[in-house]
Each structure stands twice: as structure tokens, then as C-alpha cells.
Amino acid sequence: MAVRAAAGGGLPWRGVGRRVLRTLVSMVLTFLGLTVVTFFIGRVIPIDPVLAIVGAKASNETYDRVRAEIGLDLPVPVQYWRYLEKVLHGDFGTSVITSQPVLQDMLSVFPATLELSIPALLIGVVFGVPLGVAAAVNRGRWPDHLIRVVSLFGYSMPVFWLGLVGLLAFYAKLGWVAGPGRLDVGYDDIVAPVTGIITVDALLAGEYGVFANAVQHLILPASILGYLSMAYVARMTRSFMLGQLRQEYVLAALAKGLSHARVVWVHALGNVWVPLITVIALTFGSLLEGAVLTETVFSWPGLGLYMKNSLFNADLNAVLGGTMVVGSAYILLNLISDLLYPLVDPRARERP
Amino acid sequence: MHRRVLPAAFAALSLAAAPAAFAVTPRDTVVIAKQIDDIITLDPGEDYELSGVEIATNIYDRLLRYEAEDVSKLVGGVAEGWTVSPDGKVFTFKLRAGQTFQDGEPLTAEDAAFSLQRVVILDKTPAFLLDQLGWTKDNVKDLVKATAPDTLEFTIQADLAPSLVLNLMTSIVASVVEKKVALAHEANGDLGNAWLKSHSAASGAYKLVAWKPDESAVLEPNPKFRLGPPLNKRVLVRHVPETASQLLLLQKGDIDIAQNLSPDQIASLAGNKDIKVESFPGSDSWYMSMNVADERLKNPKVREALKYLVDYDGMVDSFLKGIMFVHQTFLPRGFLGATDYAPYKLDVAKAKSLLAEAGYPNGFELRLDARNTSPSTEIAQSVQQTFGEAGVKVSIVPAELKSVLGIYRSRKHQLLLVNWGPDYFDPHTNADAFARNTDNSDKPATKPLAWRNSWYIPEISKETADAAKELDTAKRVSLYEDLQKKVTDDGPFILMFQTAQPIASRANVSGFKAGLTEDLSFYRLTEKH
Numbered sequence: 001m002a003v004r005a006a007a008g009g010g011l012p013w014r015g016v017g018r019r020v021l022r023t024l025v026s027m028v029l030t031f032l033g034l035t036v037v038t039f040f041i042g043r044v045i046p047i048d049p050v051l052a053i054v055g056a057k058a059s060n061e062t063y064d065r066v067r068a069e070i071g072l073d074l075p076v077p078v079q080y081w082r083y084l085e086k087v088l089h090g091d092f093g094t095s096v097i098t099s100q101p102v103l104q105d106m107l108s109v110f111p112a113t114l115e116l117s118i119p120a121l122l123i124g125v126v127f128g129v130p131l132g133v134a135a136a137v138n139r140g141r142w143p144d145h146l147i148r149v150v151s152l153f154g155y156s157m158p159v160f161w162l163g164l165v166g167l168l169a170f171y172a173k174l175g176w177v178a179g180p181g182r183l184d185v186g187y188d189d190i191v192a193p194v195t196g197i198i199t200v201d202a203l204l205a206g207e208y209g210v211f212a213n214a215v216q217h218l219i220l221p222a223s224i225l226g227y228l229s230m231a232y233v234a235r236m237t238r239s240f241m242l243g244q245l246r247q248e249y250v251l252a253a254l255a256k257g258l259s260h261a262r263v264v265w266v267h268a269l270g271n272v273w274v275p276l277i278t279v280i281a282l283t284f285g286s287l288l289e290g291a292v293l294t295e296t297v298f299s300w301p302g303l304g305l306y307m308k309n310s311l312f313n314a315d316l317n318a319v320l321g322g323t324m325v326v327g328s329a330y331i332l333l334n335l336i337s338d339l340l341y342p343l344v345d346p347r348a349r350e351r352p
Numbered sequence: 353m354h355r356r357v358l359p360a361a362f363a364a365l366s367l368a369a370a371p372a373a374f375a376v377t378p379r380d381t382v383v384i385a386k387q388i389d390d391i392i393t394l395d396p397g398e399d400y401e402l403s404g405v406e407i408a409t410n411i412y413d414r415l416l417r418y419e420a421e422d423v424s425k426l427v428g429g430v431a432e433g434w435t436v437s438p439d440g441k442v443f444t445f446k447l448r449a450g451q452t453f454q455d456g457e458p459l460t461a462e463d464a465a466f467s468l469q470r471v472v473i474l475d476k477t478p479a480f481l482l483d484q485l486g487w488t489k490d491n492v493k494d495l496v497k498a499t500a501p502d503t504l505e506f507t508i509q510a511d512l513a514p515s516l517v518l519n520l521m522t523s524i525v526a527s528v529v530e531k532k533v534a535l536a537h538e539a540n541g542d543l544g545n546a547w548l549k550s551h552s553a554a555s556g557a558y559k560l561v562a563w564k565p566d567e568s569a570v571l572e573p574n575p576k577f578r579l580g581p582p583l584n585k586r587v588l589v590r591h592v593p594e595t596a597s598q599l600l601l602l603q604k605g606d607i608d609i610a611q612n613l614s615p616d617q618i619a620s621l622a623g624n625k626d627i628k629v630e631s632f633p634g635s636d637s638w639y640m641s642m643n644v645a646d647e648r649l650k651n652p653k654v655r656e657a658l659k660y661l662v663d664y665d666g667m668v669d670s671f672l673k674g675i676m677f678v679h680q681t682f683l684p685r686g687f688l689g690a691t692d693y694a695p696y697k698l699d700v701a702k703a704k705s706l707l708a709e710a711g712y713p714n715g716f717e718l719r720l721d722a723r724n725t726s727p728s729t730e731i732a733q734s735v736q737q738t739f740g741e742a743g744v745k746v747s748i749v750p751a752e753l754k755s756v757l758g759i760y761r762s763r764k765h766q767l768l769l770v771n772w773g774p775d776y777f778d779p780h781t782n783a784d785a786f787a788r789n790t791d792n793s794d795k796p797a798t799k800p801l802a803w804r805n806s807w808y809i810p811e812i813s814k815e816t817a818d819a820a821k822e823l824d825t826a827k828r829v830s831l832y833e834d835l836q837k838k839v840t841d842d843g844p845f846i847l848m849f850q851t852a853q854p855i856a857s858r859a860n861v862s863g864f865k866a867g868l869t870e871d872l873s874f875y876r877l878t879e880k881h
Contacts, residue, residue: 098565180597
């Protein structure tokens with residue numbers, strides 16, 4: 001309360017400053033919480049991280065030495081403190097699986113995931129929102145049923161199965177898209193990674209052949225993830241819209257003589273953008289977490305596959321590093337949503 | 353920027369117009385799809401994962417070898433010939449003249465000595481292979497020496513048969529690393545370990561161009577290789593985790609060889625003229641272990657009964673078809689001393705009467721720890737069903753491999769289903785695991801499989817030690833035959849299967865043979881027509 005009183009001087013920049021401060025404090029707390037939870041979960045999983053390094057055939061002497069080397073003989077709070085110290089110095093440790101610094105691994109797997117998630121999110125929003133609106137407007141009639149069935153299908157089909165069927169149809173039988181992997185063998189290692197996103201790097205280098213090949217590889221997995229996102233976005237849009245269309249202002253607007261289309265697409269849709277932005281941000285977040293199964297089917301070396309491998313091999317540094325990246329992505333998305341709210345909702349503009 | 357955007361837009365548009373233009377793999381590149389996420393390093397002083405050893409086999413030449421042309425014959429590798437002192441302790445190797453590393457520098461005995469010392473000093477996972485020679489960080493520099501530029505001499509401090517020591521010199525730890533290059537990249541006294549994880553300093557058939565963890569490894573020929581350059585110009589090993597994806601890639605011709613197809617996927621390829629399937633024996637033993645710390649499993653009659661409760665043939669004829677065959681002894685077929693002794697088959701009546709004799713006419717309940725992937729799951733389910741027919745109720749506890757191994761190493765299991773692969777091409781590797789336990793305390797120096805099942809066997813362990821140092825090879829073979837019979841009959845292991853490796857490749861690929869062990873998988877004779 002004291003803080004509020006002191007900062008509430010009425011000047012607008014003070015309000016902004018307070019908000020930034022609040023955001024920063026919550027970011028730091030979120031990060032701390034993330035590291036604590038992940039760290040302690042990592043210490044209680046039933047896989048022995050030492051065994052993951054030395055192998056099942058190692059002698060006890062080697063086992064004990066490695067155990068001491070990675071500090072597992074210390075009390076858990078001390079281990080945690082040491083880890084935190086290193087992280088604050090930008091050192092996330094080395095991954096057991098790849099033998100590379102975790103930070104370097106992140107710089108290679110995260111762009112791969114981004115390359116897949118951004119088109120998927122675009123597909124999800126560009127198709128999901130209009131479909132949701134159309135379903136709400138035609139509630140109970142055939143377009144509504146059709147859209148609901150389509151999105152229910154996307155919602156309930158195992159993505160693993162969708163991926164394999166997609167590959168079988170569009171890659172193996174029809175030959176419309178390229179197969180698993182990010183590039184054909186012949187296009188490997190032509191473009192040096194700058195951003196790590198192959199399509200972008202190819203364009204920067206002016207290698208259009210590589211770009212075309214990367215897009216061919218990208219289309220199918222991105223479409224499948226996009227379809228799943230679309231299913232979710234459409235469902236949520238439909239239910240938000242139904243809530244709005246029941247409101248009296250809609251009747252009033254129609255009675256005033258506004259066109260039906262304007263009422264629906266401008267007035268009603270305008271009012272659901274705030275919850276919708278949250279839904280879209282969450283969708284993006286879950287795409288960034290990495291779609292493990294999609295990445296497995298499509299041999300896509302992204303964050304999901306990396307995290308899965310690390311978890312199953314008790315590669316604690318890698319798991320922690322990955323969690324931090326996902327955590328930061330969520331925090332960032334939250335921030336962006338916060339910034340977007342005032343753009344779509346005048347009421348949010350007046351709040352300090 | 354505009355100039356760049358426009359062609360890009362064209363490229364994007366042309367995608368729709370020319371969809372089927374995907375190249376088959378380049379003609380002189382062999383593309384292998386394989387699950388290689390087990391690789392953590394390609395430094396031969398540290399490398400001990402199956403896929404990693406296979407790749408290093410093709411990069412580093414070793415002191416001695418079993419070559420692709422005849423994998424049953426021990427021949428010189430980097431060394432041309434060797435002599436062993438009468439007491440079997442001093443080994444002298446004469447190196448071939450005129451060998452060079454991939455960078456053109458000459459290979460000398462100094463490099464060979466450094467490479468062996470390095471393994472012991474680094475003390476990574478494979479170091480135990482050389483530790484058993486009595487070498488330690490402190491003495492290895494005195495015991496392993498270059499006595500002339502072309503002569504390597506070492507002394508062992510353990511009682512081991514020369515044939516065993518020579519076989520060790522065909523394993524990953526006898527890979528010869530270029531000393532100068534390793535030391536030039538040394539950091540914090542690691543003898544070049546960090547750098548060599550993803551680079552090569554070798555004299556073998558290939559050099560390592562790139563290794564991207566969980567993604568791919570690329571090899572290119574070493575034109576100066578002593579047996580002549582490989583028949584292909586590039587090998588790309590691609591990590592394809594999902595086997596169904598491997599199958600599709602192979603059918604489309606985007607890869608040349610698929611190494612991890614399942615039996616039903618192999619079956620689906622029958623009649624496909626573009627693809628051929630060949631099967632090669634592997635060397636993994638699949639077995640179920642019984643912890644004799646458990647009062648019931650301590651009873652030999654109970655153990656015998658359980659050995660009669662596995663449907664060996666049924667499994668091999670159905671879900672294991674093509675990937676395993678029945679093999680009930682601890683030495684894989686193809687190893688010195690291997691036998692086809694296989695006394696057990698499913699016989700519920702006999703098992704019931706044995707259980708009744710043991711005092712369990714109504715059976716009992718047991719926990720079975722097993723890996724949660726195929727074919728472990730299926731084997732566990734089959735066992736659960738056939739054990740049930742004699743009243744032995746099995747509850748399966750599926751888990752990740754690493755956690756199953758953790759349970760095993762801490763002896764917390766009752767039944768446990770797992771596989772075992774030999775460490776080098778000599779019978780001692782498996783005998784030392786299955787037939788040795790002289791210290792049954794909770795903290796022994798090593799944890800052989802017999803120890804992990806609390807099977808305390810001082811006499812059998814002595815026989816194992818004797819077999820390891822027997823100088824006469826015929827006698828050595830008969831010792832191993834006897835040992836295997838004892839372990840199969842009385843041991844806490846239900847030895848079930850040996851692996852086979854079905855390899856599917858495009859019809860235009862020839863010369864690829866999966867090795868009995870990873871040390872025998874060669875890429876250099878593979879070519880495309």
C-alpha cells in the first residue's frame with residue numbers, strides 16, 4: 001500500500017513506471033519459481049543422472065567420481081544455489097546429450113521451433129477467427145455444425161496420427177510436399193545459419209532454391225499444427241461471440257439500422273478481442289513449448305524433441321535451460337498481450 | 353532488398369507449380385536413416401554409445417581389426433604384425449610403413465602409444481576396457497611405449513589370455529588418434545577431448561565433416577586410407593526418430609538405407625521392387641533376470657520352472673519375426689566359444705510340477721520391470737500370459753530404459769527384462785558379466801550381471817577367470833562351453849533371444865552389411881549403381 005501511495009502522484013509516467021516495475025518484479029519471481037520447481041522435480045525423477053553419463057557398465061569408482069563432479073553429493077539446496085549462481089552469470093551448464101553448452105543448443109533448437117510455430121499460428125488465427133464468427137452467427141444451422149465437426153476433429157485427433165497420415169497422403173502418394181526433415185539432403189549445409197530459421201537464412205543469403213525446399217518441408221507440419229490451433233481458436237471465438245450476440249447492444253445496433261455484417265464483424269467481434277488475444281497468446285505459447293509428437297514424426301530438431309530427449313536422459317541442465325526458454329516465451333507473450341489490450345479495448349487505455 | 357523479395361515471391365509461387373521435383377539422394381552420397389540420438393561424443397576415448405561406436409569405426413583405424421572383407425579373421429590394422437612374449441605379458445606391435453592421418457601427417461608409434469594412454473588418463477566410459485589390463489593413470493605411461501617410430505610395446509599387469517588382449521586391440525579404445533592435433537586443441541588438460549567430440553584426427557576410411565547432435569553426422573572419404581578410398585564419396589547418417597518416417601523416406605527414395613524398421617514395417621516391403629531387405633545377425637542377448645535375493649527365486653526349482661514358462665518359439669514366430677532368434681546361452685552366435693545349447697521350450701505341465709516340488713503348487717506373484725518400448729513391452733506381455741498359466745501372477749512395471757537400469761544396478765527388482773550387448777569381440781566380455789560375482793556386498797568394485805541378481809558364485813567366477821587367461825584356444829573354447837551350460841541351467845537368467853538386424857535399402861545400393869557388433873559395421877564398401 002505504501003508503494004501505491006507514494007507512486008500515485010497522478011503524473012501519467014509514474015503510472016507507467018509502476019507498471020514496468022510491477023512487470024519486472026513478477027518476471028523475476030516467475031523465473032525464480034520456474035527454476036525452483038524444475039530443479040527440484042529434476043532431483044526427484046526416478047532416473048539417475050550419473051548413470052545417464054557413465055553408462056550401465058561403469059565401475060563404482062567412476063560412478064562416484066562423476067557424481068561428485070556434477071555436485072550431486074551436496075545437499076539439494078546447495079546444489080540449487082550453485083546452479084542459480086551460474087545462471088545469473090549466463091552459464092546454463094553443458095548438456096549431457098549433446099556435450100554442448102545448453103545456451104548454444106537453445107540457439108539451434110528454438111529457431112527450428114519458431115519456424116514451425118509462426119506459420120502454424122498464422123494459419124490458426126487467419127482461419128480460426130472467421131470460422132468461429134461464422135459458426136456463432138449461424139448457430140444451430142448447418143455451417144455451425146460443419147465448423148464444429150471440423151474443429152472437433154482437429155481437437156480430438158492424435159497429432160501423431162494426423163502427421164503420419166498427412167505424410168502418407170501428401171508426401172508418399174501425391175508427392176505434393178517434401179518428407180520428414182527440414183531440408184533435402186542435397187540442400188544441406190549450403191546456407192550458413194544466421195537466425196537459425198532456415199527460410200529466413202536462405203532469403204538473406206539469396207539462396208532461393210534452398211528457400212523453396214525449406215518451404216516444401218515446412219508446409220505439412222506447419223499446416224497440421226495450424227489446423228490444431230485453428231480448431232482451438234475457432235471454438236473459443238465461437239463461444240465468445242455467442243456471448244456477445246446475446247447482449248442487448250447488438251439488438252439495439254440492429255434496430256438502429258446498422259448492417260448485420262457491421263454489427264457482427266465490427267461491434268461484436270471488437271468486443272471479444274481482449275479474451276481472444278489471450279487465447280491466441282496461449283496457443284502460441286503451447287506451440288513454442290514444442291510439439292513433441294509432430295517433431296518426432298517429421299524429424300524436426302526443435303525444442304520439443306530436445307526437451308523430451310533431455311528428460312528421458314535425466315539431462316538436468318538441458319531440461320532447466322529449455323524450461324527457462326519456454327518460461328521466458330510465456331512471460332514475453334503475456335507482456336505483448338498486455339500491450340495489445342489497450343489497442344483493442346478503449347477501457348484498458350484509461351487504466352494506469 | 354526489393355530485388356531479393358521479388359525472386360523470393362517467384363520461388364514461393366513456383367512451389368505450387370513444380371511439386372514433384374524432389375531429388376532422389378545424390379548419386380555418390382549414401383544416406384542412412386537411423387536413430388542416433390544416443391550419440392553424446394565421437395571422441396574414441398569417450399565414445400561408447402552404439403551409434404557413436406559405429407560411426408567411429410568408420411573414422412578411426414585401430415591397432416588391429418576384423419575387416420569388412422572377412423569379419424571372422426583377426427588382422428593387422430595400423431599394426432602390420434605383432435609378437436607376444438612367452439609369459440604372455442609383453443606385446444610388441446610393428447606398424448605399417450607409410451601410413452598418414454587425414455591431414456597428411458605421418459602416423460607413428462608415438463601416436464598409437466598416446467592414444468592408448470589417453471583412454472586410461474581420460475577415464476571416460478570405455479576406459480574400463482583397458483583398466484582390466486592393470487593399467488592406471490599412474491602407470492600407463494610406463495607400461496605403454498613407443499620404442500621406435502614404427503614399434504609400439506606394452507606390458508599388461510593382469511593374467512589374461514593373449515587372444516583376449518589382442519581382441520581388445522580391435523575395439524574402440526585402440527583407435528589411433530593424431531597426437532599433435534589432439535594436443536593442439538587441448539583445453540584444461542582434457543587431451544583434446546572437448547574438440548574431438550565433434551571433430552576427427554584419424555587415419556581410417558573417412559573423416560568427420562560434421563556432427564549435429566540429434567540431427568545428422570556427415571563423413572567424407574580419406575583418400576589416403578591404407579586399404580584404398582571408400583566406394584562412395586559421402587555418407588550422411590540422418591537421425592530419423594520415428595520408424596514410420598524412415599519407411600516413408602525409403603519408399604520415396606529420400607534415403608538409401610533404413611536401419612530401424614520394425615518387423616511389420618519390414619513385412620510391408622515384400623514385393624516392392626525398389627527396395628531390398630537383408631538380415632544380419634546382431635550380438636545383443638535378450639534375457640529376463642531373476643533376483644535370487646528374493647526367497648522364492650533363490651530356489652533352483654522355481655528358476656527352472658520359470659525357464660519352462662517362456663514361449664520362445666511363439667514370440668520369434670510372431671512379433672519378433674526377423675529381429676530375433678532363439679538363443680539360450682550367453683555368448684552370441686558368431687563369437688568364439690558360442691554354442692547352440694537350447695534346453696528350454698514352453699512346457700506348462702513341467703513347470704507346474706517343478707513349482708509344486710518347490711512348494712508353490714498355487715504359484716505366487718512377481719513384479720517385472722521392463723522398458724516401456726517395443727519389443728520389450730510385447731515380450732513382457734507374452735511372459736505375463738504364459739507365467740499366468742502356471743499360477744505365477746506377473747505385474748509389469750514399464751519404465752524408461754535409464755530408470756530400469758537404475759533399478760537393476762541397485763538390485764531392487766524381482767524379475768527384470770533387458771538386453772545386453774558385448775563390449776568387444778571376445779567371449780570374456782559376456783562371461784565376465786554373466787558368470788562372475790566374487791563380492792556380493794552392496795558396494796563391490798564393479799556390478800556384473802551376476803552381482804545384480806545377487807547370484808554369489810565364487811567357483812564359477814574362478815572358471816571365468818581361468819578361461820580368460822587360457823593360452824590354448826581350443827581349451828579356452830571348451831571352458832566357455834562348460835560355463836555357458838552352467839549359467840543357462842542354474843543361473844538367474846532366462847536367456848531367450850539373440851538379435852538379428854533387418855536392413856532395408858534401395859535396390860540400387862550394394863555392399864552395406866550391418867556388423868555383428870558396432871565395431872564391425874563398415875560403410876566403405878557401400879555403393880550406389
